[in-house]
Amino acid sequence: TQARVVIVGGGFGGATCARYLRQLDPSVEVTLIEREPRYLSCPLSNLVLVGERTLDAQAHGYGGLRALGVRVLFDTVTEIDPVARRVRTAGGTQLDCDRLVLAPGIELRFDAIAGYDAAAAQQLPHAWHAGEQTLLLQRQLAAMPDNGVVLISVPAEPYRCPPGPYERASLIADWMRTQRPRGKLLILDAKDSFTKQALFQSAWQTLYPGLIEWVRGSDGGAVERVDAAARTLYPGFGFNEHRGDVVNVIPPQRAGAIAQRADLSDASGWCPVDQLSFESLRHAGVYVIGDAAIAGKMPKSAFSANSQAKVCAAALLCALHGQALPEPSYANTCYSLVARHYGISVSAVYRLQQGRIEPVAGAGGTSPLEAPSAVRAQEAAYAEGWYASIMADSFG
Numbered sequence: 489t490q491a492r493v494v495i496v497g498g499g500f501g502g503a504t505c506a507r508y509l510r511q512l513d514p515s516v517e518v519t520l521i522e523r524e525p526r527y528l529s530c531p532l533s534n535l536v537l538v539g540e541r542t543l544d545a546q547a548h549g550y551g552g553l554r555a556l557g558v559r560v561l562f563d564t565v566t567e568i569d570p571v572a573r574r575v576r577t578a579g580g581t582q583l584d585c586d587r588l589v590l591a592p593g594i595e596l597r598f599d600a601i602a603g604y605d606a607a608a609a610q611q612l613p614h615a616w617h618a619g620e621q622t623l624l625l626q627r628q629l630a631a632m633p634d635n636g637v638v639l640i641s642v643p644a645e646p647y648r649c650p651p652g653p654y655e656r657a658s659l660i661a662d663w664m665r666t667q668r669p670r671g672k673l674l675i676l677d678a679k680d681s682f683t684k685q686a687l688f689q690s691a692w693q694t695l696y697p698g699l700i701e702w703v704r705g706s707d708g709g710a711v712e713r714v715d716a717a718a719r720t721l722y723p724g725f726g727f728n729e730h731r732g733d734v735v736n737v738i739p740p741q742r743a744g745a746i747a748q749r750a751d752l753s754d755a756s757g758w759c760p761v762d763q764l765s766f767e768s769l770r771h772a773g774v775y776v777i778g779d780a781a782i783a784g785k786m787p788k789s790a791f792s793a794n795s796q797a798k799v800c801a802a803a804l805l806c807a808l809h810g811q812a813l814p815e816p817s818y819a820n821t822c823y824s825l826v827a828r829h830y831g832i833s834v835s836a837v838y839r840l841q842q843g844r845i846e847p848v849a850g851a852g853g854t855s856p857l858e859a860p861s862a863v864r865a866q867e868a869a870y871a872e873g874w875y876a877s878i879m880a881d882s883f884g
């Protein structure tokens with residue numbers, strides 16, 4: 489009989505997995521269940537905040553997957569029995585399958601910062617899911633006074649898109665430079681260092697001198713409490729609070745709620761998997777990929793989710809057909825725009841070492857610290873080229 493695979497979540501991870509399963513083995517019946525008929529992608533969404541791109545340009549449909557024979561169901565998965573491998577949806581559908589893949593992305597933790605809950609996010613947007621939140625932050629920026637102060641609060645790792653908050657700060661500064669030159673931008677960071685830090689900070693010094701201030705965790709950057717009505721962020725005891733005109737709180741995160749409900753996450757809030765196959769360590773025959781999974785040293789990115797989805801599709805088919813697993817390699821590049829035409833990147837190739845995904849020495853790196861502006865402009869163009877190809881590779 490035909491093998492049945494159900495995939496929960498049609499973002500970068502789930503969509504890629506569906507495509508590659510059908511391409512590798514067209515005899516497999518693949519059902520993808522996704523809540524939203526229109527996927528709004530986060531990569532490049534920081535450009536939407538400053539009016540350099542529309543939200544509609546971030547949208548992608550599922551016609552490409554359907555053309556490959558993927559059964560796409562727009563519904564919300566409400567219940568998963570990971571032992572029976574049975575899925576139930578809000579719309580009343582029940583599906584049984586041979587293998588189950590979860591790619592539900594992240595859930596924002598509204599219990600981590602005192603006072604920061606879903607209601608507070610209507611005043612202090614996170615904009616960490618693309619959509620209404622992106623537009624809310626965009627409107628707040630547009631309405632900001634001349635000498636306005638923007639606050640961005642950044643969580644400790646792991647979180648979705650490690651360089652994302654700094655790209656966001658950069659692009660907002662690029663906009664403020666001409667639109668709100670008397671304003672200031674303050675990054676309150678729970679960490680003491682961040683990815684591509686030297687590249688970001690030297691670019692900030694050159695492009696936006698005195699505009700961006702970064703406060704590290706041990707200097708009072710870790711926000712513990714918010715007062716949403718007063719647009720004020722409070723770090724721990726002994727440090728000053730900060731009041732902003734526009735306040736972007738990126739809260740700590742965990743695996744998408746359905747992964748928690750399906751008993752696939754551990755005490756960390758993320759899902760432990762066999763990093764060779766992405767099969768859950770908690771329930772056999774169930775796989776978790778993308779942001780929700782614990783994937784060694786890979787960052788939580790669209791590129792990682794896409795790379796993991798291909799490894800997972802191959803491993804899942806090997807398991808179904810009783811074949812030995814090949815040894816995979818995994819890849820990631822994260823481009824960041826420091827200004828509209830100024831790009832930087834970090835890349836790595838990964839292999840499994842003692843069961844953990846680790847970067848291969850010498851097979852990656854970051855953009856050079858010193859480079860002519862033509863090189864930065866080229867990398868900004870590569871970022872858009874990357875976006876076009878990852879969308880095509882993930883969604884068809």
Ligand code: FAD
Pocket residue numbers: 496497498499500501502521522523524527529530531532533534563564565566591592593594615616617648649652744745746777778779780788789790791792793821822823
């Ligand atoms: P998602 O893409 O979030 O997909 C999860 C899907 O599951 C969603 O469509 C959701 O609707 C669905 N879902 C969840 N629960 C259910 C349920 N119960 N029933 C049905 N459907 C459900 N990454 C890069 O590589 N490059 C970048 O330049 C980049 N820039 C970024 C900028 C920003 C501002 C942000 C926030 C992120 C950025 N990222 C970038 C990170 C990237 O967006 C994520 O890492 C990526 O989306 C993870 O893919 P995923 O499939 O795990 O989750």
